[in-house]
Every structure is written in C-alpha cells, then in structure tokens.
Amino acid sequence: MSEVVTGDAVVLEVRVAQFPSRTVAVLVDLTVQILVLVVGLISLQWFAAFTDPAMFAAVVIALLVLVMVVYPVTVETASRGRSLGKLLLGLRVVSDDGSPERFRQALFRGLASVVEIWGFFGAPALICALVSQKGKRLGDLFAGTIVISERVPRSRGDAIMMPPPLAAWAASLELSQLPEEVAAAARQYILRWRDLSPQIQYEMGMRIATQVAAYVSPAAPAGVPPHAYLSAVLAERRRRDEARLMRHATPQAPYGGAAPYGGPAPYGGPTPYGGPQPSGGPTPSGGPTPSGGPTPSGGPGPYGGPAPSGPPPAAAGHPAPPPPQGPPVAGPHAPGQETPPQETAGGFAPPQ
Template sequence: MSDLVTGDAVVLDVSAAQLPARAAAFLVDLVVQVAAVIGVLLLVTRTAVVTDDTLATALMILFVVLVFVGYPVLSETLTRGRSLGKLAFGLRVVGEDGSPVLFRQALFRALAGFVELYLLTGSPAVICSLISAKGKRLGDIFAGTMVISERGPRSAGPPPEMPPQLAVWAARIELSRLPEDLIHTARQYISRADELSPAVRQEMGARIAARTMAFVSPPPPPGTPPYAYLSAVLAERRRRHLERLTRRAEARQASALHVPPYAAPHAVPPSRTY
C-alpha cells in the first residue's frame, strides 16, 4: 500500500502497481502498437503510394514514433490513465497527488518511455521500478505520476451516516454528475476526519465541499458544515445505489418465479352445413 496526499491534503490508501502487472500490461499495449505498425507497413507496400524508398523509410520511422508515443498519450489522456493493457489488468496512471493524469504528464511519460522502454530495451525502467518505493520508472519520475492498481484492497471506514437535518434536502439532490475520484476523496476525508485538528478538518472539508457543490444541486441549506454536507451527499448516494441493487434483485427474482400462462386453446368454429 502507498499513501497519496491529494491537493486537498487528504491521504488516500492505494496499492502501487507491481512490476509483473505493469510488464503484462506493457506487453498488451506493445501487441496493439506492433499490429498498427505492421498494418500500415503492409498497406504502404501493397498500394505503392510512395515510390521513393528514402521517403517511404522516413514516413515509416515517423509513423513508428507517432504510434509508440501517440498511443500512450492519447489513451491515457482520454481514458483518465488507462491504456488497453492497463485496463485489462486493472491499472491506472495518476498524478502524485492522486489526481487524473494530465496531457502534459502523459506526454512526458510517453517520451521518456520511448527511450527507456524501446531504445534502451526497458533496462532503466526495470531497475528504477525495483528501486522506487512506489514502483516508478523514469517516465513517472519526470512526469510526476505513478501507476496504481485499482483492484488492490483499499482501507475503508464505515459508510457515512445521513445527518437527520439534511435528509429531506438530500432526497432531492442531483448526483449523476459527481465524478468517482471526487467521491473517493470525500470518502477518505470523512473516514479520517477524526484524526485531524479542528482547523485542518474545517479547511479540508471546505475545499472538498466547494468542489462537490460544482457537481451537486441544489446547494445545501445555508450554514451547513462541510463535514455534514459531504456525509449527506455520500449517504444519499449509497442509499440510492442500494435501492437500485434491491430493485434489480427483486426484478430478477420475480422473473425467475414467473411462469407464463398457457395460451387458451382457440375455439373451433362450428361447421356449416350447405
């Protein structure tokens, strides 16, 4: 387990990705990239669009660089740190503070990765990952990122309780736009609020509550403390989630017990005598 300190100074317990999982994810991405390069190579050689060998070689080198640099940059930026390989093994690239990876960070990782993984056959990446306490390779150090395992165990306290004075308000709030990373940050803050001094607890809660209010409407009643507001949001979200699970279970049970009635036999029309 590793501790990440978010921009709101909340400590998150996450599991740093282990080297074997990262290597397996890299191999999956490598297969995808090699397949793309081979496909374009076959297309160029069969169509003979470029007749100049020098120009064709230059274009292939340019395309190889674009594939091996552009693929990780685009995939990690658009999917919040998940390439196909990382998605297959439950890994994700995040910032050192647990925030989603930025385009700038993904670009630094990809440029450094092209050197340490391909030009230097991965030796610097393996050595650096073994030395680093968080399993970082050189690209992660330059970009200020790390790779975490989303399937690893996370410490979680008891679910937050609904403040009675906010139950009516919480029943009508809109929660569909609330991002998962912010939910996890708020949950970690609620679980560790007792460990903080009153001043730090108030400051942290105000920051996280301000970010949460940008996605949750309507706003809470005036004068609501940040801790109570976040507890109400998380408790209401959990209540709605449990309700959906209950309805699905009841629907499956009803579907399993339902026996369709036999179709009534059609009445045979009386014969006519002519």
C-alpha cells in the same frame, strides 16, 4: 498501500500497482503496438514500389512516431490514465497528488518510453521500478505520476461500516484536522474490537474516541458507544477520500442512489446516504419495531452492541409512571435488577 497528498493538503491512501500487474499491462500494450506496426509496414510495401527511398523512409518514421508516441499519449489522455493493458488489469496513471493524468504528463511518459522501453528493451524501466519505493519508471519520475490499482481486494472483516443511525450526523463532520496516526489507531481498534473483553473495549474505545473528538466536530450525539462513533468517523473519512480520488475519473452524485453503508437510515426522513426509511420498517438490528418503540430487552441495539434493559413500555390507556426526581441514590438493588446506564462526558455511553 501508499499515501499521496492532494493540493488541499489531504492525505489519501492508494494502492500502488504491483510490478507483475504493470509488466502484464505493458506487454499487452506492446503487443497491440507491434501488431499495428506490422500491419502498417506491410501496407506500405505497395507505396515503396512507386516512390523514392527518402519519401518511403519519411513515411516509415511517421508511422513509428504515431505508434510509439502519439497512440499511447492520446489513449492515456482521453481515458484519464488508462491504456488498453491498464484497463484489463485495473490500473490507472494518476498525478503524485492523486489528480487525473494530464496531457503534459502523458507526453513525458510517451517520450520516455521510446528510450527506456523501445530503445533499451525495458531495462531502464525495470531497474528504476525495482529501486523506486512506489514502483516508478523513468517516465513516471519525469512526469510526476504514479500507477495505482483500482481493484483493491478487501476482506469482509476489514470493511468498516457506517452505523445507519449516525449517517446523517457523519455527513456534517469536519475531518480535515484529524491526524493520520490517530485515524490509524482508531482503525486498528475497530478491527480488533470483537476480540477484546467488554472492559477493554470500553476503556480503549473511550481513550481513542476522546483523542479523535479533539480533532473532529461537531460532537457525537449523546449515548453513542465509542466503537460506533469511531466507525462512523472512519467510514465517512474513507468515503470522502474515495470520492475525492475518483471525482474526475468517474463523476457521480456523492449522495445519490443507494446507501453505500449497507441500508437505509432508520429515522424516517431522507438522509445523505439513501432514501427515506418508512416508519415501522426494519431497524438496524434486524426485526421490525413500531415507530418510536424500544428495542426488545436483551436484543442487539442500533450500534451493534446489546440494548440496555429496562422496564417495558406502559400499556395502552395507562399513563407511564413519572421519572424519579433528583440524583440517583446508591444502594442495593433487587436481584436481577440492573442500574440504568449513565451518559458520560463527550456523548459516549458506558458499556452495558
């Protein structure tokens, strides 16, 4: 992975194309160009019979310019950074700031390829790509471009999913001030979250969530566990980065269609990540519950952790007992009775 800084001073993570894939893409493009040259030269044999050598040489030079320069420049400009070989390998040429390749940049790349690829059989391009940290050849250095891979392999365990109850809140987040090192620490915590003990999960999560909350607004809803808060922030940040990077390449409505985080929102109304969720439909934890009903005690809660245990809901026709007045009094509890969780500062719920 490499980082590019956009014109809005936003850092994006992109996967730089590897040398083997770029080599195969170049070989595919060269094969197509050589075939066109061979067919063109064979077709010009009849023209040489009734014209003078100077005119024939001019036509041959024009054919070479068309195949070596005009063809790749036109294709890359029209396809926004893709040639035939790059299309087959899932590669794309973009500017150093992540924006689509422009005509001027494609022209610089095409002119440089005449020298470094056709003139010296690719030796300068090979040496420069091996020395460059981002695998740039001379044409990329002159044009200010970089070749990225759009087919990013991602294991299921590395995918940070959006908690559906936080989707609508995450859509309104201000993330431009979040430092990269804080986001990287939050990502490492989320990836290792299930391997930690419950106490370490909460203590480390509270520390990292407090650091993230100092740069992110608005504040988290009350009672949100730290790992769910961090998952929502990172998933929304990644969604915005991908949308910004591919906005010009593949235009699409950022909030239309199916929900990108795994399912509809559980609150009944339309959200930015999907269609409306009917009342009484499936909850994020799996089974259907009646509208407004609590999650069964002991079952998974809406954020992936265990749901807090508590008294069952009042039966139909009988009023619920009034809540206790005043601050909680510390003292012994009956066997099997648990103290209800208390909210902490910042909206994060303690471990259950």
